[in-house]
Amino acid sequence: MTYYRPIPQTDPHRPEGALPLAGGWCWFTQVERIERDGPRALIAARDVPGDVLERLTAPRAPLAGLAMDHPRLMGILNVTPDSFSDGGLFMDPEAALAQARAMQAVGADIIDVGGESTRPGALEVGVEDEIGRTAPVIAAIRAGSDGAISIDTRKSMVARSAIGAGASMLNDVSAFSYDGRMAQVAADSGLPICLMHAQGTPQDMQDDPTYDDVLLDIYDFLADRIAMAERAGIPRDRIVVDPGIGFGKTLDHNLTLLRNLSLFHGLGCAILLGVSRKRFIGTLADAPEARDRMPGSIAVALHGLAQGIQITRVHDTAETRQAFQLAAALRGEQP
Template sequence: MEYFRPIAMTDAARPEGALTLAGGWCWFDRVEVLSRSAPARVIPALDCPDDVLHRLTAPRPDFAGLTLDRPRLMGILNVTPDSFSDGGRYPSTLAALARGRQIAKSAEIVDIGGESTRPGAAEVPVAEEIARTVPAIEALRGGGMRGPISIDTRKAMVAGAALRAGATFVNDVSGLSFDPALGPLVAKARAPLVLMHAQGTPATMQEDPRYGNVLLDVYDALAARIAAAAALGIDPAKIAIDPGIGFGKTAAHNLALIRGLSLLHGLGCPILLGASRKRFIGSIGGAESAEARMPGSLAVALAGFAQGAQITRVHDAAETRQALRLWQALNTGDQEGSA
């Protein structure tokens, strides 16, 4: 089997005949052909099979009401006592409301989670996860927030309560592999869904992660999860995919996935990149504490923008928005918000 990775570009000197990547801000005229049994090679984009070109170039449908012709930011709001970066900072509904409003000034999406999925984390009871997340969602909606809110959960009962409270879509780190009731619930609600790749559960995923070829393995696994979701009645046009940086991956695995991220456009879904403040950023960048990893997180976010990732999940929404504005002005000529 061959895999086709578009070599994404943003340079203003766009050759005649170059193709637009996923209806977004990147273009490509070459494709790297990857295989498990042969050396990689580069071919002209127009030499790709027609079905591959269609998946690589077709504009992505709106996701949760957002057009995907420009990068979108998802700001993280963890209402947990133990998340690796910001656990315990927003213990009350009032604190969560204030933080959510702050995030929404810079990010189009607010992602609310009530269960830590850091390496080694234990499972949280359903009732406790609901008690943490639903009041925050209700407070944000009651306070006038109209933008998308995602519920970061692996559990059907939590997702159902969150959707009833006003959440827009479900962000499942297990890719529908944890709770068999979650897929049917999402299908019935006709809610958008993020399918993330993870090897193992948070409690065990970093013990000894191994892959034959991490980029191709993750591609195949996500393709299988998309097919499984569609078989449950979930509209593929409402699915986004996440390679799961740090979820059952070493630093080398994470780097390989980010370098080759544009391959995932071949799945035909929007790409969500969530690498903010992850451990590998601290290891490479020399930042022991999660709070000190913002500069490295920005570097990774910019790498994702350059490969056409439509949604980027971040802790530092205001700082990432500033970096994105400068990146857009330099690379795409978009100076929205500039004076």
């Protein structure tokens, strides 16, 4: 199989004949052709097969009422006692609602509510406990806002309860691998779903993650999950993909994926990037405490922006929004 990675650019002086990347703010004129166990080569965009070029250039459909022609921020709201960065801070429903409102006020396009930590080593949470943590918070947010709300769960019953409470998007970090009924729930709901790659479970995913080729293995996994979703009745334009930075990956794996993010545009879906405050940032920047990793998180978010990533999942909403606004101004876009 041959893979094609567009080389994204954002310079305001765009040459004639440059192609739009996923209908967004990046453009490209060259593509890296990649084959397993073979050489990589730069080729002109016009030499890419037509069906591949269509997926690379076609505008992404709106998701949860949000156009994908400019970057979107997903604010993280963990209603858990043990999440790696903010565990215990928003277990109280009033504190969770206040945090959601605060993130919306500074530019969060989506609030992602999670009731089960998926940090390395985290223990599984029972379905009823997870529903009890998430559904009331989603209902409270929905009562005062028509903004997008995502439920971060691997479990179909939790997803059903969240949909009933007002969720407008699903976020399955197992990409149907944990609970096969999630595909039908997503299909029946008509809501968009994010499918993320993870190797192993939170309990063991960092024990010894190995790949033949981390970039291509994850691309193939996500392509397979998309095909599974389509068979279940979920159209591609309601699917978001996430390469799963930090979920069963070493530092080198993470860096390889981040350097080659634009490959995933070839799947024809919007892309979500979740790197906020993760351990690899602390390793590279000598910041052992998660709360000290905001500058590095923004640096990686801006890298994703330059790769055409449509949705960025963050803890530091106001700071990342400000960085994105400045990046847009420097690209020559009108405020």
